[in-house]
Amino acid sequence: MTGVTRFYKVEDGKLERTHRSCPKCGPSFFLADHYDRSSCGKCGYTVFKRKGKKGAATVAKSRRTPRKRTKST
Numbered sequence: 001m002t003g004v005t006r007f008y009k010v011e012d013g014k015l016e017r018t019h020r021s022c023p024k025c026g027p028s029f030f031l032a033d034h035y036d037r038s039s040c041g042k043c044g045y046t047v048f049k050r051k052g053k054k055g056a057a058t059v060a061k062s063r064r065t066p067r068k069r070t071k072s073t
């Protein structure tokens with residue numbers, strides 16, 4: 001796959017977006033696809049995916065790893 005074509009798929013003659021575009025930056029900016037979210041690399045806009053109630057809750061709980069406080073003042 002080359003260029004932007006990988007952001008689309010053609011099904012039954014219709015062009016479908018497989019990636020969401022950023023509502024802030026415009027339709028030409030696609031959100032990067034992550035396992036549980038899509039985010040804009042330009043402005044940082046993030047959309048969380050929800051595959052299922054149970055799965056979402058489990059992911060939210062188990063995926064949250066406490067960060068070390070490395071922030072120095």
Ligand SMILES: [Zn+2]
Nearest residue numbers: 022025040043
């Ligand atoms: Zn953006």
